Every structure is written in C-alpha cells, then in structure tokens.
Amino acid sequence: MYNELEFKSGQELIQEYTPLVKRIAHHLMARLPANVVLDDLLQAGMIGLLEAARRYDASKGASFETFAGIRIRGAIIDEVRRGDWTPRSVHRNARRVSDAIHQIEHRTGRDASDAEVAAELGVSIAEYHGLLQDSVDSRLFSYDQLTESNEDSPGEQFQASEPDPGADHEDSGFRQALADAIGRLPERERLVLSLYYDEELNLKEIGQVLGVSESRVSQIHSQAALRLRGRLKDWR
Numbered sequence: 001m002y003n004e005l006e007f008k009s010g011q012e013l014i015q016e017y018t019p020l021v022k023r024i025a026h027h028l029m030a031r032l033p034a035n036v037v038l039d040d041l042l043q044a045g046m047i048g049l050l051e052a053a054r055r056y057d058a059s060k061g062a063s064f065e066t067f068a069g070i071r072i073r074g075a076i077i078d079e080v081r082r083g084d085w086t087p088r089s090v091h092r093n094a095r096r097v098s099d100a101i102h103q104i105e106h107r108t109g110r111d112a113s114d115a116e117v118a119a120e121l122g123v124s125i126a127e128y129h130g131l132l133q134d135s136v137d138s139r140l141f142s143y144d145q146l147t148e149s150n151e152d153s154p155g156e157q158f159q160a161s162e163p164d165p166g167a168d169h170e171d172s173g174f175r176q177a178l179a180d181a182i183g184r185l186p187e188r189e190r191l192v193l194s195l196y197y198d199e200e201l202n203l204k205e206i207g208q209v210l211g212v213s214e215s216r217v218s219q220i221h222s223q224a225a226l227r228l229r230g231r232l233k234d235w236r
Contacts, residue, residue: 021045044075097226
C-alpha cells in the first residue's frame with residue numbers, strides 16, 4: 001500500500017487539513033481559560049499536522065485523518081501544558097482531593113460523597129466545591145492524560161518501528177482498568193464525561209441537559225477526573 005501523502009506537496013497538505021486543525025483547536029479552546037491564545041493553539045496544531053505527515057505510515061492501518069487528528073490534538077495539549085498556566089497550589093489541592101477520595105473509597109468500598117471528601121480534607125462543603133472549581137481548568141485534559149500510556153501518546157503507537165509486546169500488554173491492561181473505573185463512576189459523573197468527550201457538548205450545554213449551572217457541571221467533571229486518578233493510582 002502506498003502512502004496517500006507521497007504525491008502531495010506540503011502546501012497541498014496544509015490546505016486540505018487546515019480545517020481539521022481549526023476544528024480541533026476551537027473545540028479545545030472552549031475548554032481552556034481566557035488567557036490561552038487561539039493563535040498559539042492553531043500554530044501548535046499546524047506543527048502537529050506537519051509532524052503527522054512526516055511520521056504517517058499507511059501500512060499501520062489507520063487513515064491519515066485519524067492519525068493526524070491524534071497528532072494535532074497532542075501537539076495542542078503539549079503547547080498548553082508548556083504554558084504552565086495552572087498555579088502549583090491548584091495541582092497540590094487536586095492531589096489532596098484525589099488522595100482523599102481514594103482513601104475513603106478504599107476504607108468503605110463505595111463511592112465517596114461530597115460530604116465525606118470535605119470531612120476527610122477538613123473543609124466545608126462550600127470550600128470543597130471551591131477546590132473542585134479551582135481545579136476545573138487544569139483537569140479538563142485529565143481524561144486525555146489518563147488514556148495515554150506512561151511515555152507515549154496514542155499517536156506514538158502508530159509510529160513505533162518495532163512492536164513491544166510488553167508495552168502493548170501494559171497499555172491494554174491500563175485501558176481496560178480505565179474503562180472499568182469509568183463504568184463504576186457515579187451515574188451523574190459518568191454522564192458528564194460521556195456528554196463532554198463522546199458527544200462533545202460544552203459545559204453550558206451539559207448544564208442545560210442536566211438542569212444545573214455550568215459551574216456545577218465543571219465541579220462534577222473535575223470530581224470525576226480526580227476520582228478516576230485516585231482509582232487508577234497504582235497505574236501511575
């Protein structure tokens with residue numbers, strides 16, 4: 001099978017797939033703080049597109065658009081992470097919440113409630129919800145981070161020159177553990193993740209579906225992500 005890109009110039013490639021870069025950048029932009037600049041995301045996405053063209057191997061079975069979408073998204077997320085716009089205190093508090101959820105669920109064998117997590121942290125319910133709200137922006141990518149292997153993004157798996165059965169087995173096991181953990185989330189948290197990642201609704205739209213405020217959806221999303229991190233702690 002020949003590479004479908006062999007007969008296309010770089011300019012032709014850019015023209016054909018720039019709409020894909022814009023679509024992914026705008027979709028991610030809706031999930032990010034106001035200080036993130038769209039042009040930076042678009043530039044990173046274009047770099048991801050060119051990198052995809054350089055690394056694409058049609059013999060691996062994936063279409064170029066699928067492969068490029070992964071590389072574009074990964075390049076944009078990497079750009080956001082390099083920006084380091086999340087204060088360290090937010091990361092610390094997110095870890096505290098995740099650890100508290102993990103400890104409660106380990107002791108009780110069931111989902112930790114808001115009241116239980118707040119008590120474990122020694123804060124009020126309002127303060128706990130504030131911690132969730134603070135961590136919203138830094139956690140909007142946590143689901144993607146959880147679905148990545150320890151070193152390589154999903155896109156890297158298409159380009160490996162030689163198969164690594166051990167790594168493939170570990171990645172497969174992790175993905176199964178992640179799927180199981182998502183399946184065991186409280187119903188509302190599971191629904192928010194499904195609407196956000198599968199249906200690609202934004203937070204405001206999800207709030208309309210659930211009949212709650214956008215900020216409450218943000219808190220539910222953040223709590224779901226932190227709960228998953230706690231449940232998958234042994235995999236990190």
